[in-house]
Each structure stands twice: as C-alpha cells, then as structure tokens.
Amino acid sequence: MKIYQILYEIYEKLYSYFGPQKWWPAQTPFEVCVGAILTQNANWKNVKKAIENLKNNNFLDPVKIYKISKDDLAKIIKSSGFYNLKAKRLKEFVKILVEEYEGDLNKLFSGDIYKIREKLLSIKGLGKETVDSILLYAGNLPIFVVDTYTYRILLRHNLIPEQITYDEIQNLFMEHLPLDSRLFNEYHALLVACGKNFCKKREPFCETCPLKDL
DNA sequence: TGCCAGGCCGGGT
DNA sequence: ACCCGGCATGGC
Numbered sequence: 001m002k003i004y005q006i007l008y009e010i011y012e013k014l015y016s017y018f019g020p021q022k023w024w025p026a027q028t029p030f031e032v033c034v035g036a037i038l039t040q041n042a043n044w045k046n047v048k049k050a051i052e053n054l055k056n057n058n059f060l061d062p063v064k065i066y067k068i069s070k071d072d073l074a075k076i077i078k079s080s081g082f083y084n085l086k087a088k089r090l091k092e093f094v095k096i097l098v099e100e101y102e103g104d105l106n107k108l109f110s111g112d113i114y115k116i117r118e119k120l121l122s123i124k125g126l127g128k129e130t131v132d133s134i135l136l137y138a139g140n141l142p143i144f145v146v147d148t149y150t151y152r153i154l155l156r157h158n159l160i161p162e163q164i165t166y167d168e169i170q171n172l173f174m175e176h177l178p179l180d181s182r183l184f185n186e187y188h189a190l191l192v193a194c195g196k197n198f199c200k201k202r203e204p205f206c207e208t209c210p211l212k213d214l
Numbered sequence: 215t216g217c218c219a220g221g222c223c224g225g226g227t
Numbered sequence: 228a229c230c231c232g233g234c235a236t237g238g239c
Binding site: 078082 | 237
C-alpha cells in the first residue's frame with residue numbers, strides 16, 4: 001500500500017463520517033491569527049470566550065492590540081489560559097504586522113510562502129503549528145498543519161515512529177498529496193474532529209473510530 | 215474531580 | 228541534541 005493511498009483513505013473515511021468542517025471557525029483572517037495564538041495548548045471553548053471578549057470590547061483589531069497594555073490585554077483573554085504569555089505573544093505578532101506591513105495581512109501574505117513562514121517563525125511565541133495555521137487558515141496558503149491530534153492518530157495506526165519530528169510529519173503529507181490549500185484545510189480540520197471525538201489520550205485504540213479498519 | 219486541551223520557550227543535562 | 232518544567236483557565 002502506497003503512502004498516498006493511505007493518506008487518501010484516511011481523508012475519505014473522515015470526510016464521509018464527519019462531513020465538511022468549514023474551518024477555520026472565525027469571521028476574518030485576523031481573527032484566525034488571534035485564535036491560532038490563543039489556542040496554544042488550550043481548550044477551544046475557552047479560546048472562543050476570549051475571542052468573544054475581545055470582540056465585545058472592540059479589541060479584535062491589529063492597531064487596538066498594538067496600543068493596549070499587555071496587562072489589560074491579558075485580562076480580556078484570561079479564559080484562554082496562559083494569559084500573560086499569550087498577551088505578550090499577541091503583541092509581538094501585531095507589532096510586526098503593524099510596523100512592517102501597515103497592519104495589513106494581505107501585505108504579509110504576499111510573496112514566497114517559505115519566506116513568510118520564516119518571518120513569522122522569527123516572532124517569539126509563534127512556533128510551527130501556530131505559524132502554519134496562520135498561513136493555511138488566514139492566508140489560504142498551501143501548507144499542512146501538524147498538531148497533537150495528527151501525531152496521535154498517525155501513531156496509533158502505526159504509520160509513524162514515536163520520535164518523529166514536526167517537519168517529517170508535515171513532509172509526509174506535503175510530499176504525497178497535491179499542494180492544495182482547500183485539501184489541507186479540510187484534512188487538518190477532519191483530523192482534529194477525529195481527535196476530539198475518538199482518538200483520545202490514554203485510550204489504547206478506539207473501536208468506534210471511523211478509522212478503525214484502516 | 216482530576217485530567218486534559220487545536221504549544222512554545224528556556225534552561226539543564 | 229534531547230528532555231523537562233513552567234505557563235493557567237475552564238470543560239467534562
């Protein structure tokens with residue numbers, strides 16, 4: 001069985017089980033960026049509250065976040081957890097966005113995708129998953145997002161070794177699938193759906209998972 | 215009710 | 228080059 005066949009089989013099974021996921025759950029590209037930072041090791045429901053709180057206070061805007069103090073911002077995003085850290089990270093992000101791209105995500109996203117990726121990765125507090133989420137879901141650029149669910153699901157089906165790196169998993173998808181942002185968008189979202197509903201931590205294998213007969 | 219969530223960084227070995 | 232503790236809330 002070829003790798004790409006397995007990857008397609010996973011996709012097909014998840015898609016027919018869960019249906020289209022319509023990701024990212026946000027109304028604007030900037031909201032995607034904020035969500036990507038706030039969701040670092042956090043429950044999405046808590047992140048949603050934090051984003052709602054930003055909206056209600058009229059702070060879901062690059063320049064507004066640029067100007068507000070870190071401590072005030074931290075209070076608004078409290079429910080997302082690690083709020084002091086994340087307030088700092090959000091401000092680091094908008095600092096670059098405002099000072100170097102006129103606060104315009106379209107300017108940030110124009111040019112070579114890997115140059116943009118390096119630029120974003122140079123911002124303290126933005127790691128690979130956060131940056132790739134921003135590129136794919138805010139920028140609509142064809143990069144595959146790897147997260148803990150991706151790793152856990154592949155590992156549980158013995159498709160990868162335990163000590164594999166982020167880049168290796170990402171390459172697995174990107175070298176064997178067409179570089180299509182719509183496909184990558186849906187695929188990652190489906191893996192998250194599967195991880196949230198079935199492939200839980202601590203359970204050895206899930207008998208009701210749509211991927212059980214892989 | 216404890217464990218976990220759509221990570222990342224910095225310091226120690 | 229790895230490994231680990233710290234960061235923190237709220238859902239279930």
